[in-house]
Amino acid sequence: MKHITVVGGGFAGLTAAITAAEAGSRVTLHEAHHTLGGRARTAEGPYRTNEGPHALYRGGPHWTWLKQRDLLGPLAPLPLREAARFRFHRAGALRRTPPLGFLRHTLCTADQAPVGTDFLTWATRVAGPTAARTAAAFSAVALFHHDPGSLSARFVQERLHRAAALPPEAHYLRGGWGQLVDRMAARAWDLGVRIKTSSRVDTLPLADGPVVVATSLPAAARLLGDPGLTWDSGRTVLFDLALRTRAGDPFVVSDLDAPGWIERFTAQDPSLAPAGQQLLQAQLPIAPGQSKADGVAHAERLLDLAFPRWRERTLWRREAVSTGRTGAVDRPGTTWRDRPAIDRGDGVYLVGDQVAAPGVLSEVSFTSAVEAVSLALRAHRLDLKRA
Incomplete structure (x- = not known):
């Protein structure tokens, strides 16, 4: 050559x-x-x-x-005490565990899902409407789309199965x-x-x-x-936030009511921020007609529930919209x-x-x-x- x-x-x-x-x-x-x-x-x-x-x-x-x-x-290993601080937002409250139907559905492999059917329709047949909506919202962590339920069932299920795998596949x-x-x-x-x-x-x-x-x-x-x-691709608001450290803050907050996710990256890698500080990133998919402000407002609602006095503890913040840069999404x-x-x-x-x-x-x-x-x-x- x-x-x-x-x-x-x-x-x-x-x-x-x-x-x-x-x-x-x-x-x-x-x-x-x-x-x-x-x-x-x-x-x-x-x-x-x-x-x-x-x-x-x-x-x-x-x-x-x-x-x-x-x-x-x-690699940045996650301490066991931090792994226990995974929280799910559902029906307006923070919970330590997701619905049982959701957990069962994550065990389905991608080859069990059809290519030509949207995820929400297929998952509703398999696991019921509640588990299907929950699974669709959770899957956004691996596809950054505002409406995962409308995408190909095969495409979404592959990402859901791997994102929810135990032990976790994701490493930092x-x-x-x-x-x-x-x-x-x-x-x-x-x-x-x-x-x-x-x-x-x-x-x-x-x-x-x-x-x-x-x-x-x-x-x-x-x-x-x-x-x-x-x-097609996703459109996501990335909201970075540095807070003064507070014992007991969650590691992850996953919104099961609407696609959205907050992760405290310094939980596994304290080197990402100065001593005494912690670095968070919220990822909030937004629809074509929504603005950055809509995504930020979603993040702030989750922060209000999960991170006490976060506004008083804020040392730095940055907001950005990622458009067409979140990887491909496959329609039915x-x-x-x-x-x-x-x-x-x-x-x-x-x-x-x-x-x-x-x-x-x-x-x-x-x-x-x-x-x-x-x-x-x-x-x-x-x-x-x-x-």
């Missing part, structure tokens, strides 16, 4: 660059931002926030890939995802990848080899001149195979979390990146045979 160009230095772009370099290709990676990471960046300063929760699921393929290359790094990296990005970047440098930051690519590179486009789907549509590169009758194809023809490959690759959350980015490089190498070998 003469050369592979990667456009985008987030998790998908770095995965593609490392995979190609390990196969013997020369690789150049372009990143428009002055730092690598994309949505996997961790903010600098006293509060180490991510642009989203960024959990790594232990059962996913990227877990093994990262572990084999010694890239996982130290000590110091935030930025630490993983740094390790991946160092691995890429060691393999000879040429990394160019502050290098915006506005036209498709005229390279002497394949091009892997590892940007958001809207950015890829502009770069490739293909307005048909679209897929569609699967990951129906999303925009990885192979765009003429040596161009598309990767990211909204393309035709399986997995949950960041697994889609990883799987598509490995597949793109595999397809590029296969095409190159065929060209050599023809020559």
Whole structure:
């Protein structure tokens, strides 16, 4: 392979660059931002926030890939006393346990759910209306959508089953995802990848080899001149909050009445905030007609119930809307195979979390990146045979 160009230095772009370099290709990676990471960046300063929760699921393929290359790094284990502080908001009150019907429904695997039926209809038949509504609201933690019940039952059930697994599949990296990005970047440098930051690519590179486009789907549509590169995604308010520490604050508050979630990230990783402080993030999916203020108001209602005197204890806060950046969501009758194809023809490959690759959350980015490089190498070998 003469050369592979990667456009985008987030998790998908770095995965593609490392995979190609390990196969013997020369690789150049372009990143428009002055730092690598994309949505996997961790903010600098006293509060180490991510642009989203960024959990790594232990059962996913990227877990093994990262572990084999010694890239996982130290994890942030959750103390048992904190695990006991999981709270559920239901019918206007905080509870220690969810409904029994919900727990039973989480045991169903994805292959038991139909692709062509919406989740709420199917789950109501299986577990009853109360458990179905509860399961739909809870599943938003792994898909960031305001109405999970309207999505494909197969799609939602896969995420619900894995998000509610015991022991938990979700793990967090000590110091935030930025630490993983740094390790991946160092691995890429060691393999000879040429990394160019502050290098915006506005036209498709005229390279002497394949091009892997590892940007958001809207950015890829502009770069490739293909307005048909679209897929549904969620729209979520991210509400970061630093509070003075108070003994007894919950670890997680999951809203079972409406999709929404608050997590105290310093429960498992105190290094994310200064001593004596704790860092929270609320994730509140909002509908197309709703505003950031609606999501913030939802978060504040949950905070009022779960975190006594939180306003008096607030030291820092930040609010943002994440639009079209929360991964693909599949409507009834569609699967990951129906999303925009990885192979765009003429040596161009598309990767990211909204393309035709399986997995949950960041697994889609990883799987598509490995597949793109595999397809590029296969095409190159065929060209050599023809020559």
